[in-house]
Structure formats: structure tokens, C-alpha cells
Amino acid sequence: MEIQNQYYMDHAATTPLSKEVLNAMMPYLTVEYGNASTIYMPGQRARHAIDESRRTIAAALSAKPSEIYFTSGGSESDNWALIGAAEAGEKKLRQNAVDALKTSEEIEKIHGHIITDQIEHHAILNTCAYLEERGFNVTYLPVDREGHVDPEAVKEAIRPDTLLVSIMTANNEIGTIEPIQEIGRLLKGYEAETGQRILFHTDAVQAFGHIPLKVSELGVDLMSASAHKLNGPKGVGFLFVRQDIQLPSFVHGGAQERGHRAGTENVAGIVGFAKATEVAMRDMTLRINTEISVRDHMIQRILNEIPDTLLHGDSHKRLPNNINILFEHIEGETLLLLLNEKGVYASAGSACSSGSLDPSHVLLALGDSTEDAAGSIRFTIGQETTIEDADVVIDILKPLVAYLRAC
Ligand SMILES: *Cc1c(COP(=O)(O)O)cnc(C)c1O
Numbered sequence: 001m002e003i004q005n006q007y008y009m010d011h012a013a014t015t016p017l018s019k020e021v022l023n024a025m026m027p028y029l030t031v032e033y034g035n036a037s038t039i040y041m042p043g044q045r046a047r048h049a050i051d052e053s054r055r056t057i058a059a060a061l062s063a064k065p066s067e068i069y070f071t072s073g074g075s076e077s078d079n080w081a082l083i084g085a086a087e088a089g090e091k092k093l094r095q096n097a098v099d100a101l102k103t104s105e106e107i108e109k110i111h112g113h114i115i116t117d118q119i120e121h122h123a124i125l126n127t128c129a130y131l132e133e134r135g136f137n138v139t140y141l142p143v144d145r146e147g148h149v150d151p152e153a154v155k156e157a158i159r160p161d162t163l164l165v166s167i168m169t170a171n172n173e174i175g176t177i178e179p180i181q182e183i184g185r186l187l188k189g190y191e192a193e194t195g196q197r198i199l200f201h202t203d204a205v206q207a208f209g210h211i212p213l214k215v216s217e218l219g220v221d222l223m224s225a226s227a228h229k230l231n232g233p234k235g236v237g238f239l240f241v242r243q244d245i246q247l248p249s250f251v252h253g254g255a256q257e258r259g260h261r262a263g264t265e266n267v268a269g270i271v272g273f274a275k276a277t278e279v280a281m282r283d284m285t286l287r288i289n290t291e292i293s294v295r296d297h298m299i300q301r302i303l304n305e306i307p308d309t310l311l312h313g314d315s316h317k318r319l320p321n322n323i324n325i326l327f328e329h330i331e332g333e334t335l336l337l338l339l340n341e342k343g344v345y346a347s348a349g350s351a352c353s354s355g356s357l358d359p360s361h362v363l364l365a366l367g368d369s370t371e372d373a374a375g376s377i378r379f380t381i382g383q384e385t386t387i388e389d390a391d392v393v394i395d396i397l398k399p400l401v402a403y404l405r406a407c
Contacts, residue, residue: 018231060277085247113162116166169208172205209225294389
């Protein structure tokens with residue numbers, strides 16, 4: 001049987017583990033198996049490896065090592081940020097109500113308000129839905145045709161009981177980079193004016209290691225990231241928590257992560273995450289330039305050579321690796337299956353919604369019709385994707401689109 005070439009075009013779903021990362025992890029998967037909570041030498045070596053990793057990741061964000069908490073990934077970090085901020089905020093609102101001599105009946109009705117947007121990852125949206133069930137109010141801000149959240153709309157949505165704003169750094173389906181710095185500045189200004197402290201969280205899972213991010217410049221209090229989106233291992237992430245914030249613990253048990261996230265540390269995963277971060281920071285400029293040239297080449301060729309196509313998202317304020325195209329009059333799922341047969345692996349909408357026939361909530365929020373959303377394909381490239389790969393993929397894609405449209 002002929003072995004066909006494979007073209008992995010789904011780096012937003014996950015990325016391959018890099019050799020450098022695997023090599024860094026290997027000792028902690030084999031000989032260095034000590035538990036970092038023990039006082040003998042192997043345990044202390046594991047402790048040291050975790051401390052070093054925390055320093056590497058903090059430095060990449062211009063954060064303090066004590067502001068980084070390791071988790072099991074992006075989903076856990078998002079859950080912790082939202083549920084933790086909501087619970088802490090609710091407690092404060094209720095304490096104020098007690099001080100104002102409200103009745104216990106009135107106090108029980110107090111929960112709090114959260115502002116997010118319609119194109120967040122399900123790790124955010126479904127956590128918000130859970131909080132709504134518990135009585136919290138959530139505002140889901142709309143986005144414009146290219147997927148931008150309007151900072152002014154964030155400001156207008158603020159209520160006296162608003163506890164938290166959560167807006168993603170960059171969208172996983174369409175690649176649009178959100179105006180995080182502007183929103184951070186606006187929330188700071190609002191606090192200076194009114195004294196109301198509103199926490200600001202960003203899901204940076206698609207952005208961390210891909211574009212430069214400094215927590216102080218962005219003005220965020222909480223940030224989520226995940227190793228497997230930057231050539232690190234699956235099952236490890238972090239939550240950045242600004243040092244002046246008291247976030248309640250999320251996983252209860254032992255004293256790991258300074259008593260905030262119990263569980264024997266995933267030492268190999270943490271070391272791998274730090275290595276992936278180090279490599280991402282070291283190679284960032286080169287990777288951004290390479291990816292943007294491949295990305296824009298693909299976008300231009302598709303738009304020029306395949307009729308009735310349209311680019312989703314912002315063409316400039318966009319992740320370097322994201323290409324999301326609306327192919328009119330086709331079924332994206334069918335196109336994906338045909339591409340799969342040719343060894344081209346891409347995605348229709350997000351990885352979580354593919355497999356189900358629900359149109360992408362992100363594309364609907366942009367204003368796509370159900371049909372247009374269903375005809376959209378996301379290609380996300382990696383640092384190893386070349387112009388030649390892109391050309392092969394487009395040469396495979398063109399006749400398939402023509403074939404489906406003729407059916
Ligand atoms: C992948 C992803 C997540 C989930 O991260 P996991 O580590 O897979 O749990 C959350 N948010 C965004 C934007 C993502 O792309």
C-alpha cells in the first residue's frame with residue numbers, strides 16, 4: 001500500500017509534542033519519579049524542577065513565579081478562574097448586604113454578575129451556564145462581523161454587582177485577537193472613578209506562546225493557558241492569578257500549589273510545559289514571520305482561486321496560524337471527510353463542536369447563516385508547515401470544492 005503524505009492543519013485543536021520538550025520530560029517519566037512533597041533527595045529534585053518551571057513560565061509573561069498555579073489544562077484553569085471569582089465576589093456582596101442590615105431572605109437572592117462574550121470557548125460558556133444555574137447573571141456580549149468585542153460595550157454592561165469580565169485573548173475558531181489591553185485599561189479607569197473592583201480574566205489558551213503577552217501590559221488579573229497548544233504535553237496548564245487577588249482553592253486536598261490546587265504535581269507535564277514555553281519564546285519572532293507568510297499565502301490562494309469564498313475573522317489582528325474560510329454552497333463536514341481521505345486534517349468550527357451537527361456558535365455570532373457556518377473550514381498551521389505543504393493542500397482542496405458544488 002502506498003503511504004500517502006499527511007498534512008496536519010489542525011494546530012488549534014492540539015499540536016505535536018516537540019522533540020526538545022520530550023527530551024526535557026523524559027527523566028521525569030522514568031528515573032526521576034520522586035514526589036515533590038517529600039524531603040529526601042529525589043523528591044527535592046522534583047520540587048526544584050517544578051520551581052524552575054514556574055520561573056520560566058512567569059518570566060515569559062513578566063509575572064511573578066508566585067502568581068502561576070499549575071492545573072490540568074485550559075479547561076480547568078477557565079473553570080477555576082470563573083467559579084473562584086464568582087464565589088469570592090458573591091461572598092463579598094453578601095457581606096456588604098449583612099453590613100447594610102439586609103434580611104437573610106434578601107441576602108440569599110444576591111449572587112453577582114459576570115460579563116463575557118458570545119464567541120468564547122465552551123470551557124468558558126459552559127462554566128457560565130453552570131454559574132447561571134447557581135443564580136449568577138451573565139451578559140454574553142455580541143461581536144462584530146470580524147469577531148471583535150467592543151470595549152465600550154463591556155463598559156456599558158457593567159452593573160453595581162458585576163464581579164468579573166472574561167474575554168478571550170484570541171479566538172480558537174477564527175483567530176481574531178481581542179482588544180484585551182483596551183478592556184483592561186477601561187476597567188482600571190472604571191475602578192478609579194467608582195471604586196468598584198471588577199476582576200478581569202482572559203482565556204489565552206490559543207495565544208500563549210504564539211504572540212507576545214505581558215500580564216501587566218494587558219491589565220489582566222487572571223489568565224488561562226494550556227501546554228498542548230504550544231507543542232507541549234496534554235493535561236497540563238496554568239492559571240495566572242495576580243498576587244493581590246484571593247482566589248478560593250478549586251481542588252481541595254493536599255498543600256500543593258501553595259494550598260490552592262491539591263494533587264501530586266504532574267512533574268513531567270510541568271517540566272514539558274516550561275520547555276515548550278522556553279522554546280516558544282526563543283523562536284517566537286521567526287515562527288510568527290514564517291506562519292504569517294504561509295497563512296497569508298494560503299488565504300490569498302484560496303480567495304483568488306476558489307470562487308465564492310470568504311475569510312472569517314480579522315485579516316490583520318489575527319493569530320499567525322489561523323485560516324478560516326467560508327466556502328459557499330458546500331457541506332463543511334463532507335469536505336472534511338474528503339480531505340481526510342487525502343491525508344489533510346482540518347476542522348469545521350471548533351474541535352468540540354465537530355462530530356455534532358450544531359453550527360459553530362462563533363460563526364453564528366459573526367452573523368453567518370446556519371448554511372454559511374456549516375460550509376466553513378478552519379485550517380490551523382504550525383511552525384513546521386511550509387509554503388509547499390500549503391500549496392499541496394490547496395491543490396487537493398480546489399477540485400474537492402468544485403466536485404461538492406457540482407453534486
Ligand atoms: C483548547 C482550548 C481550551 C481548553 O484547553 P484544554 O487544555 O484542552 O482543556 C480552552 N480555551 C481555548 C480558547 C482553547 O483553544
